[in-house]
Amino acid sequence: MSIDLVIVESPAKVKTISKFLGTDYVVEASVGHVLDLPKRNPKGVKKPVPGIDLENEFEPTYEPIMGKKKTLDKLKKAAKQSEHVWLATDLDREGEAIAWLLTEAMGLEPSKIKRVVFNAITKDAIQQAFQQPRDIDMAKVNAQQARRILDRIVGYQVSPLLWKKVAGGLSAGRVQSVAVLLVVLREREIRAHIPDESWSVTIRLAIDPSNAPQLITSWPEFMAQVDEKGKHPTKKRQNAWLAENGGLRTALYEIDGKPFKLECKSDAPRDLSNEIQQAAEAAGLTDVSVISTEDPDGKGPAQFKRELTGELQPGVEYSIDSIETKPSTTNPQGPLITSSMQMAASNRYSFTTNRTMRIAQGLYEGVSVPGEGRVGVITYMRTDSTHIAGEALTSVRNFIGKQYGDEYLPEKPKFYGSRNQNAQEAHECIRPTDVSRTPESLAKSLDDDQLKLYRLIWNRFVGCQMNGAVWKNTSVILKRSDKDTGAKVRTNGRVLQFDGHYRAVG
Structure with missing residues (x-):
């Protein structure tokens, strides 16, 4: 035989x-x-x-x-x-x-x-x-x-220059050499850039006026907090804190019927101190002053650092002027390719690219699954194509309908284009080889890192074929009501009405 x-x-x-x-x-x-x-x-x-x-x-x-x-x-x-x-x-x-x-x-x-x-x-x-x-x-x-020949030519021709100019033992690559050039060119642009100047005014309101003194006292204490990385509260945390404590973040939107837009271009700089002072007083501050400090490294409008200070006028109140609501949809992202998988794993789990690819290689080459033996649980992990095979599309659509319900299933499959015009379209995206192998069903077959990456791949693949999430967006305009200064502020918010692909992606 x-x-x-x-x-x-x-x-x-x-x-x-x-x-x-x-x-x-x-x-x-x-x-x-x-x-x-x-x-x-x-x-x-x-x-x-x-x-x-x-x-x-x-x-x-x-x-x-x-x-x-x-x-x-x-x-x-x-x-x-x-x-x-x-x-x-x-x-x-x-x-x-x-x-x-x-x-x-x-x-x-x-x-x-x-x-x-x-x-x-x-x-x-x-x-x-x-x-x-x-x-x-x-x-x-x-x-x-x-590609290999270019690697060799660049490496052997450019590396000796690095040894002379920088340090011995360094090597120059086909991609990294050009990338370094792009970084240098961009840094030169940044250093030569003369910025424009623009102002925005943020106003934090207490929904119940009687709660204002408590917010005024506790806000500086909250903002003084730092996390384990030594960073102060992000805007997201600030908004959450305000919501929990009966507060609201707004932005100055209009003064005397005109949209608030205070700026000057780098080629025509001017002192905006008086105008920002007037805007702050209209919004509700008193004893306003603008402190200017010269910055020797600044250019154009950035030659001076300006800080506005003042005291809150007693009895400042805002009332609702108008409310506008409209729906919006957040569509799912496409399935993962090599670069997006590396980026997602880095953002979510702080995995290095090498670590991500090593884990993916193991998932592709095979793991022991009870009742199946050793089997590959994801498709090939080196790909720049978002293509999905027909049988995989049919399988995932059937899964979505049974697992989540028809309201989560689009009328037609979703297709995603590739940004890379040279993508090898014979390849597929990175996806589970069998969508019925949920992350939960493989929890005992995978180690912690494998399960994290598999969940990322599975969630993204299933989510990319689901309906988008639907939001109710609300924009509220408030006008100053204790005094007619023409100041109006705006705050925006949204409420999730249908979770769509978030049901799978999380």
């Missing part, structure tokens, strides 16, 4: 894929690349960039990676004993290049090679992939080679 060889990149995939394919296949791992550009020139050769012929259309030269000889010999031996060699490396450009370099290193006959790709390590995905083998995609291979 003939045996076929299957080569994957990671040893962690071997056991899982072997289980799905059966005894007719032997699965081995290349453990990443087996060939790479040489780190230094051979004796007697003087090239500015080892492994790259700059005079011959940047032709690369590859050599076996140190320590990979044993792996390569094992793969060659297994290939000789096999009828076909299935190259099941990852489906991105890097995986395609690894597949091509394996054929070069092993000297494989083209008729013996079968290239297969899958974006999930599940039984259905693996078996479907092996029913649809294809040739190696040389366009992807060449794209990876171009």
Whole structure:
């Protein structure tokens, strides 16, 4: 009986894929690349960039990676004993290049090679992939080679300059070198920028006038508090405190029938002290003064730092002038791709990008699930595409209808475009391989970090196919009623009327 060889990149995939394919296949791992550009020139050769012929259309030269000889010999031996060699490396450009370099290193006959790709390590995905083998995609291979060659050229040409100008041991990369340039250019713009000047007036009111003295006393105490990072209350915490203590944040909106807008442009600076003083008095302050302090680093209107001080006029009151309500909808975000997954994990869990990708790799390659054995629970995690496969769309829509109800299910599936015009649309977004595997059902199969990231992926995927949340927005205009100064203030708020995708996302 003939045996076929299957080569994957990671040893962690071997056991899982072997289980799905059966005894007719032997699965081995290349453990990443087996060939790479040489780190230094051979004796007697003087090239500015080892492994790259700059005079011959940047032709690369590859050599076996140190320590990979044993792996390569094992793969060659297994290939000789096999009828076909299935190259099941990852489906991105890097995986395609690894597949091509394996054929070069092993000297494989083209008729013996079968290239297969899958974006999930599940039984259905693996078996479907092996029913649809294809040739190696040389366009992807060449794209990876171009990137690798640029990495080498930039690194070997620019790094020595860093050693001379900054410090030894530093390296320059293809991306980071340009990124540093962009940062420097932007910093120069910032330093050359002359800011405009604008003023806003915030007025905190007590809903019950008898409660005003208590608010006036306790507000400075609240604002003096600091959290564990030494930061004072955010605007969100301030608003929550005011709501809990019978207060309200408003902003000066209008004076004498004209919208309050006090500003001057950098190319036409002027002293706004008198105007802001008049606005503050109209709003309810007395004994107002503006203290100006020269800032030697300031430019234009920012040459002076201005601070307004004053005392609250006794008996200041505001009454409701108008109330306006209107609905609004907050639509769900699209499914996760690599960059948005890294950003979300960083914002929510303070994960580094390396930590996030390491966890995602484990979820993709497989975890032990009771009753299923070892199975991949998310799709491939290196992707810039928001595409969702048809069967996955059907599955998640069925799940939403049954789990949450028809009111959460849009009439049609939602589709999301990619900002990256070069996104590899054959790829999918990062999603659960089976939406019925809820985070709660996998809680005993995943460690803490895995569960956090899986929950993030699952929530985002389910949420992206749900109806948006509906809010009731209210805008209240209040006018000063104890004295006719023409001052009006506005406060805005909203109340959630239908939770929509928040039901899944939280």
